[in-house]
Amino acid sequence: MTDIGALGGTLHHEEQRLEEQYPGVLGLDLKKRLLGPVLSLLVVAYLTLCFFAFDVPGVMEKARGDMAQLFALDAYAHKVHAKYQFKKANQGFVVSLEGNRRAIYKEQPDWIAQSAGQTSILLGNDGVLRFADDVVTYTHPEYEQAFTFKVGDGVPQFVSGADADWLKVSKTQVNARPSLYTRIWLTKSKVEVHRYFGGWENFWFDFDSGLNGLGVGELMSLAFSSERLDPDVSNIRFMFNEFWMNSEWQHGEVYFALLQTLIMAVVGTLIAGILALPLAFAAAANVNPVKLARTGVRRFFDFLRGVDMLIWSLIFIRAFGLGPLSGIFAIFFTDTGTFGKLFSEAIENADKKQAEGVQATGASPVQKYRFGLFPQILPLFISQMLYYLESNTRSATVIGALGAGGIGLKLIETMRTRQDWENTLYLIFLIIVVVMMMDQLSGWLRRKLIEGQA
Amino acid sequence: MAAHLALAEASRLAEISQAYERVARRRTLYTLSLLGLCVLCIFGGLFVADQANSGGFWAGLDKFFDYPAELFIGAYEEGVIGLFALVLQYFPYLVETVNIALVSTLLAFFLGGALSFVASRNLVSNRLGVAVMRRVMDVFRAFPEIVIALLLVLIFGPSPVAAVIAVTTHTIGALAKQFSEVNENCDLKAAEGIRSVGGNWMEQIRFGILPQVLPNFLSYTLLRLEVNVRASAILGFVGAGGLGAELKMVVDWNYGADILVIIFMLVLSITSIDYLSGWMRQKLIGQTGQV
Numbered sequence: 111m112t113d114i115g116a117l118g119g120t121l122h123h124e125e126q127r128l129e130e131q132y133p134g135v136l137g138l139d140l141k142k143r144l145l146g147p148v149l150s151l152l153v154v155a156y157l158t159l160c161f162f163a164f165d166v167p168g169v170m171e172k173a174r175g176d177m178a179q180l181f182a183l184d185a186y187a188h189k190v191h192a193k194y195q196f197k198k199a200n201q202g203f204v205v206s207l208e209g210n211r212r213a214i215y216k217e218q219p220d221w222i223a224q225s226a227g228q229t230s231i232l233l234g235n236d237g238v239l240r241f242a243d244d245v246v247t248y249t250h251p252e253y254e255q256a257f258t259f260k261v262g263d264g265v266p267q268f269v270s271g272a273d274a275d276w277l278k279v280s281k282t283q284v285n286a287r288p289s290l291y292t293r294i295w296l297t298k299s300k301v302e303v304h305r306y307f308g309g310w311e312n313f314w315f316d317f318d319s320g321l322n323g324l325g326v327g328e329l330m331s332l333a334f335s336s337e338r339l340d341p342d343v344s345n346i347r348f349m350f351n352e353f354w355m356n357s358e359w360q361h362g363e364v365y366f367a368l369l370q371t372l373i374m375a376v377v378g379t380l381i382a383g384i385l386a387l388p389l390a391f392a393a394a395a396n397v398n399p400v401k402l403a404r405t406g407v408r409r410f411f412d413f414l415r416g417v418d419m420l421i422w423s424l425i426f427i428r429a430f431g432l433g434p435l436s437g438i439f440a441i442f443f444t445d446t447g448t449f450g451k452l453f454s455e456a457i458e459n460a461d462k463k464q465a466e467g468v469q470a471t472g473a474s475p476v477q478k479y480r481f482g483l484f485p486q487i488l489p490l491f492i493s494q495m496l497y498y499l500e501s502n503t504r505s506a507t508v509i510g511a512l513g514a515g516g517i518g519l520k521l522i523e524t525m526r527t528r529q530d531w532e533n534t535l536y537l538i539f540l541i542i543v544v545v546m547m548m549d550q551l552s553g554w555l556r557r558k559l560i561e562g563q564a
Numbered sequence: 565m566a567a568h569l570a571l572a573e574a575s576r577l578a579e580i581s582q583a584y585e586r587v588a589r590r591r592t593l594y595t596l597s598l599l600g601l602c603v604l605c606i607f608g609g610l611f612v613a614d615q616a617n618s619g620g621f622w623a624g625l626d627k628f629f630d631y632p633a634e635l636f637i638g639a640y641e642e643g644v645i646g647l648f649a650l651v652l653q654y655f656p657y658l659v660e661t662v663n664i665a666l667v668s669t670l671l672a673f674f675l676g677g678a679l680s681f682v683a684s685r686n687l688v689s690n691r692l693g694v695a696v697m698r699r700v701m702d703v704f705r706a707f708p709e710i711v712i713a714l715l716l717v718l719i720f721g722p723s724p725v726a727a728v729i730a731v732t733t734h735t736i737g738a739l740a741k742q743f744s745e746v747n748e749n750c751d752l753k754a755a756e757g758i759r760s761v762g763g764n765w766m767e768q769i770r771f772g773i774l775p776q777v778l779p780n781f782l783s784y785t786l787l788r789l790e791v792n793v794r795a796s797a798i799l800g801f802v803g804a805g806g807l808g809a810e811l812k813m814v815v816d817w818n819y820g821a822d823i824l825v826i827i828f829m830l831v832l833s834i835t836s837i838d839y840l841s842g843w844m845r846q847k848l849i850g851q852t853g854q855v
Contacts, residue, residue, distance in 0.1 A: 153670060160667045163660075164724045178719045370616055377609035380602055416835040420798045420808070421827050424815060428631040431619025438613055504708045511710050512801055515616060518710065522802075525714050538711055545706040 183290055184531035188311040190215075192222060192231060194241065194301040196262050203229060213317040221305070231303050236292040241301060250274075250288055259284055259296055266296040310532050313359055315352050359533065364520060368540060370434040371516035374506035375499060375548070378441025383495045385446045390453030396462060397479065407450070414447030423509040437514030441502055452494050453487070460486045489560045496552040503548045507541055517541055635827075638820015650825040654810060658829050661806035662837075664727045664799075665792035671728075672735035673785045679736065680743030681769055687747060687755075701744075704737025709795050710802060717803045727804035731792050739788060746780045747773065779848045786841035786848075793837055797830055 191209040194202065203222055207213035218224070221232040228242035237250040244262035248271075257271030268279045278285045284296040293304040315322040324332070332339070333346050340348045354362040391397045393407040423440035430436045465482030473481065510518025517537060524533040614621050639647060682688055683697035709730040716726035755772030763771065800808015807826055814822035 157667065157670065160663055163663065164667075164728065166725055169720050169723045169725045173720050174718070181715070181718070370613065373609040373613055377606050377613070380606050384602075412835060412838075416831045416838070417827070418794050418797060418830060418834060420794070420801065420811075421830065425628075425631055426624075429619075429628045430621060430624035431617050433617030433619075434613040435610070435617040435621055438610065504706075507708045508710045508798055511714070512798070518708075521711065522714065525718070528718070541708060541711065542703065542706045545708070546702055549702065549706065 179290065181531050183306060184529070185535040186310075186532070187291075187306040187308050188532070190219070190305050190307060192303045192305075194229075196299055203231075207311055207317060210317075233288075233292050233303070233305065236288045239294060239303060245269075246296060246301060248286070248294060257286075261296055261301060265298050310536070312356070314356070316357055319352050358530075359536070364517070364537065364540065367515070367517045367520045368544060371506045371510055371518065372503065372544070374434050374437035374441060374510070374514065374516060375502040378438045378506070379445060379495055379499045379502050381438070382442040382445035382449050382498075383491065385442070386449035386453055387491070389446070389450050390457060391479065393450060393454035394457035396458055396460075397483075408454070411447040411450040411454075414443055415451065416447075417444075419444040419505060419509055420512065423512055423514055427513045432513050432519075433515045434510075437506055437509050437516065440509055440514065441505060445498060445502070448498070449494065453491060456487045456490045457483065493556050493560050496556050500545070500548045500552045503545050507545075635820045635824045639824045642821035647821060647825060650822055651829065654807065654822075654826055654829060657807040657810050658833060660724055661796050661800065661808065662793060662833060664724050664731065664796040664804075664806055665789060668728050668731035668735055668796070669785060669789045669792050671732045672739050672788070673781070675732070676736045676739035677743055677781060679740040680747055681773070683740060683744045684747035686752060687769065687773065698744075701737045701740045704733055705741060706737070707734055709734050709799055713799045713804045714802055722803040722805060722809065724805035727796050727799040727806065730799060730804070731795050734795075735788055735792060739784060742784045743777070743781055746777045746784075750776045783845045783848050786845050790834070790838050790841050793834055
């Protein structure tokens with residue numbers, strides 16, 4: 111039976127023994143203990159510094175929230191204008207898509223009702239607007255009293271109604287935006303109502319195309335009907351042409367641009383891989399014994415890689431003009447450097463026993479590398495190239511936006527107009543889908559080719 | 565008897581050699597058709613690209629050195645002192661570009677790291693949750709930085725904030741994917757040990773998993789830093805601040821010396837960050853002996 115004191119002594123002894131055997135295990139030294147907190151503090155300090163260096167509060171204050179809202183709305187909805195002009199009173203309300211004169215609806219929509227000199231425009235959740243005898247009466251569900259305006263005789267007059275913050279009456283016009291989806295606009299010459307509706311308009315066919323507005327069933331029956339819409343071509347061909355040549359959505363051009371971007375990525379990666387392969391052998395220490403030549407090739411790789419794709423694309427756009435050819439060159443110049451570096455490292459890390467074995471059978475130097483070294487590194491080559499194929503699809507979009515054409519340029523063009531947001535969203539969607547598809551494809555091929563072999 | 569056996573062996577040998585030849589022929593056929601496909605891709609692609617380009621390849625070939633020559637002539641005219649003054653003038657923008665890359669990489673390291681733990685199959689038992697998180701990562705990763713940057717420049721105006729958000733978004737996806745692959749390859753015994761003494765999920769991750777995966781995390785992050793410096797330079801071109809924005813301006817105005825100085829500064833910083841990150845990664849990974 112041991113007493114407590116002896117036990118404590120044993121424990122103390124044991125602790126000492128452990129401390130001696132594994133130094134630093136029981137109590138970490140000060141440097142190591144402080145490392146975590148000090149690093150975290152530094153990171154926080156740096157981020158705070160940058161927060162103010164980038165003037166985040168100022169930027170947030172100046173941010174155009176309305177732009178973001180408008181973009182978000184316009185990206186999934188389309189606007190319909192109903193316009194009444196006093197000079198053309200006999201036409202009544204002309205309903206058009208985004209006020210486009212070439213996109214006027216032939217039939218009045220069901221939210222505009224006409225009866226005995228009065229026009230009622232239903233505004234969904236925003237109430238009803240009535241127009242009769244040069245008086246506009248607007249009833250909003252949240253206001254008991256209706257808003258009335260005298261129009262047609264000079265500048266519109268605000269006759270009666272409550273004070274609402276969405277209603278702006280100026281000397282020349284009345285502008286009311288009861289919600290994001292509705293706008294009422296009165297001037298000396300017109301009464302105009304804008305309403306937003308969900309969905310992309312004219313996505314399949316042009317506004318004035320005979321096919322616009324037909325349902326899937328009708329289109330199907332048309333496609334297999336023997337009666338030709340256009341005597342020269344079959345109905346399916348005609349429908350495809352109408353879709354492909356859609357003037358607002360430009361499906362034909364968009365898909366060709368997408369093809370150009372893919373061509374840039376695939377061709378650029380392939381050429382880079384093919385060029386980098388022999389150069390990588392020349393840069394590997396176990397293949398090329400001449401140190402000077404090796405260093406030269408390595409510096410060349412560094413140069414190609416260091417001069418970024420951005421700068422290469424600038425130079426090639428200058429030489430070859432705007433377009434995917436310049437993009438291909440920019441990609442393969444940069445990636446020849448990257449692949450060269452990766453491949454030559456792989457060659458140096460390869461097992462030399464196999465090459466020696468082949469050499470022992472009396473093989474020539476070329477045969478030695480072909481059968482002793484090449485099979486070892488081939489899977490790595492292919493896997494790296496597939497990795498970069500996916501990443502280059504994204505890069506091709508980026509340098510496309512800088513002027514190398516393809517979907518990137520299309521994207522920047524639609525953005526510059528600042529109104530075709532639905533087209534922008536469509537392009538972004540296509541880009542994301544294509545990049546994700548390339549990602550899946552490259553992953554699948556990698557698994558098939560590399561792991562399937564093993 | 566012996567002769568009979570030899571004959572049988574010979575026929576067996578012939579069979580084997582025939583089979584070998586068949587396999588060899590088939591492999592050659594596969595290889596050749598794959599190579600043919602590659603050649604077809606390259607030449608077909610080059611042909612389409614040449615058609616779509618506004619200037620042709622052959623017309624542009626002899627003009628290839630014109631632009632660099634123009635730049636060097638501009639730089640020569642500026643003189644050494646003038647060039648040095650330009651370096652000083654553009655240095656703050658270089659700092660901004662590097663800062664954009666560093667801030668985005670840091671933010672993405674933390675956010676992507678957090679995301680990776682809930683997207684690893686071996687750490688989370690909820691299969692559906694993991695699948696959803698992986699799709700979220702894929703979408704983040706698929707966003708080319710320029711798309712987000714263009715949108716944000718419209719909203720925020722020309723500001724580095726747009727670049728930071730754009731680069732961070734893409735990097736979160738990219739890092740989270742690589743991180744979760746590291747997580748799935750790690751040894752679970754340490755986490756089990758923590759659980760056996762009553763540690764909750766957070767503690768298992770913190771003390772069981774994190775010490776194992778941190779070196780690899782840092783290594784991937786350093787690699788990303790290098791990629792992000794390039795990306796933030798490009799984003800400047802669409803108005804998101806930094807050296808890229810200055811480069812865009814002088815390219816439009818065709819100031820040879822300025823262009824060359826900015827290119828030189830970019831290349832120098834990209835190359836040095838490249839070397840630095842390579843050296844640090846070797847240290848990190850060498851320490852643990854992984855990968």
